[in-house]
Amino acid sequence: MDIRFESIGGNSDWRTRLSGMSVPDCVATDSILSSCLQTLISGGSISSEVGISLMHHDSLSALCSLASMVKKSRFDNRVFFNENLHVNTTNICVLACRFCAFRKGSRHPEAYALSAKDFVERIEPFSNRIDEVHAVGGLHPDWTIDHYVELYSTIKNAYPDIHLKSLTAIEIIHIAERSGISVKQTLQSLLNSGLGSIPGGGAEILVDSVRNVICRGKETSSEYLEVHAIAHDLDIPTNCTMLFGTIETLDHRIDHLVKLREQQEESGGFQCFVPYPFLPDRSRLPEAQLASSSEVVRMIAVSRIMLDNIPHIKAYRMNFGDHLASLCLTAGADDIDGTVGHEEIMHEAGSMTSVDMESESLARMIASTGSIAVKRNSTYTKFSIFENSIGTQQILPVYGQR
Numbered sequence: 001m002d003i004r005f006e007s008i009g010g011n012s013d014w015r016t017r018l019s020g021m022s023v024p025d026c027v028a029t030d031s032i033l034s035s036c037l038q039t040l041i042s043g044g045s046i047s048s049e050v051g052i053s054l055m056h057h058d059s060l061s062a063l064c065s066l067a068s069m070v071k072k073s074r075f076d077n078r079v080f081f082n083e084n085l086h087v088n089t090t091n092i093c094v095l096a097c098r099f100c101a102f103r104k105g106s107r108h109p110e111a112y113a114l115s116a117k118d119f120v121e122r123i124e125p126f127s128n129r130i131d132e133v134h135a136v137g138g139l140h141p142d143w144t145i146d147h148y149v150e151l152y153s154t155i156k157n158a159y160p161d162i163h164l165k166s167l168t169a170i171e172i173i174h175i176a177e178r179s180g181i182s183v184k185q186t187l188q189s190l191l192n193s194g195l196g197s198i199p200g201g202g203a204e205i206l207v208d209s210v211r212n213v214i215c216r217g218k219e220t221s222s223e224y225l226e227v228h229a230i231a232h233d234l235d236i237p238t239n240c241t242m243l244f245g246t247i248e249t250l251d252h253r254i255d256h257l258v259k260l261r262e263q264q265e266e267s268g269g270f271q272c273f274v275p276y277p278f279l280p281d282r283s284r285l286p287e288a289q290l291a292s293s294s295e296v297v298r299m300i301a302v303s304r305i306m307l308d309n310i311p312h313i314k315a316y317r318m319n320f321g322d323h324l325a326s327l328c329l330t331a332g333a334d335d336i337d338g339t340v341g342h343e344e345i346m347h348e349a350g351s352m353t354s355v356d357m358e359s360e361s362l363a364r365m366i367a368s369t370g371s372i373a374v375k376r377n378s379t380y381t382k383f384s385i386f387e388n389s390i391g392t393q394q395i396l397p398v399y400g401q402r
């Protein structure tokens with residue numbers, strides 16, 4: 001099987017469109033940015049060396065102008081969101097990543113582990129207004145593949161039309177190890193039980209020397225990529241992420257982007273890249289350098305320019321808030337995640353973003369950036385437009401479908 005997501009939900013001729021766009025002076029007169037533009041137009045990718053120079057570029061606004069051009073060449077002025085609910089399966093985890101404020105030991109008074117029945121009850125109040133459940137959790141010491149097969153089967157029986165986006169790479173490895181089966185067998189069983197796609201969590205920084213400090217014991221960089229490659233081989237779409245602002249260097253961030261781009265070249269199933277900064281509350285990483293708002297915007301812009309074969313770049317509002325996320329929509333991001341309903345992982349670490357937003361409010365936020373809000377499904381194959389962000393929906397023809 002071969003899934004290729006170079007342009008889902010967008011213009012497959014984006015490089016040609018880019019060549020026909022008017023170039024703002026700040027890009028045209030800048031040797032690095034104009035050279036990046038020509039590289040992308042001619043079908044090339046930005047090298048690591050140039051990527052590092054973008055991380056140091058002295059004009060963030062010019063960088064954002066180029067990133068915004070690239071975004072518009074792919075998606076015009078459309079910005080995507082979906083109607084989803086986050087449910088965490090358990091906060092009990094056998095690992096203790098130093099950046100993680102979410103995990104608890106199994107004897108902790110706030111530790112929990114949802115049964116399949118509990119999980120369905122969490123979905124029920126939202127079930128008539130969502131089409132996706134995003135479910136990740138800790139590495140439970142006892143749960144094997146049987147638990148997840150029962151969980152997914154129960155959810156799909158109750159809500160057959162809700163897409164299940166679930167499990168990080170390390171959860172999948174943990175389930176496989178606990179069950180004595182391969183990652184491929186694990187994914188095949190989960191797929192048969194109703195798994196629809198895999199979120200990108202757990203990538204952190206794909207440099208093992210950094211991982212050894214911030215999340216020792218977690219999967220290696222190559223194991224993260226391998227799990228996603230196996231999923232792509234099984235025709236399971238996945239996302240990929242980056243946690244920045246811990247102890248990594250700017251070079252490490254570029255290494256991370258290049259590794260994702262190379263993996264996408266091989267297996268082709270990444271739909272969306274989701275970079276987000278480390279939030280320090282209740283974590284155990286006092287040496288973290290943290291990331292400023294302008295660094296977040298820069299990371300979005302550089303990601304858009306570097307990741308020419310991953311179609312969507314998400315401004316993850318659950319992590320960095322609605323105001324900064326909407327600003328990122330003018331710096332190359334084309335997606336702002338969803339209505340969410342409930343969120344624990346980022347809020348335990350200090351996020352103040354409001355959860356359970358109405359679609360109309362999200363659409364209005366998108367419109368405030370001069371963009372058209374487009375509601376999407378989980379795999380970017382069905383779209384409806386929120387006209388003028390007043391809640392009027394119009395079904396869009398699918399374009400750029402895989």
Ligand code: SF4
Pocket residue numbers: 093094095096097100101102103137138139170215218
């Ligand atoms: S990040 Fe995931 S694997 Fe690491 S401690 Fe937290 S829940 Fe466990």
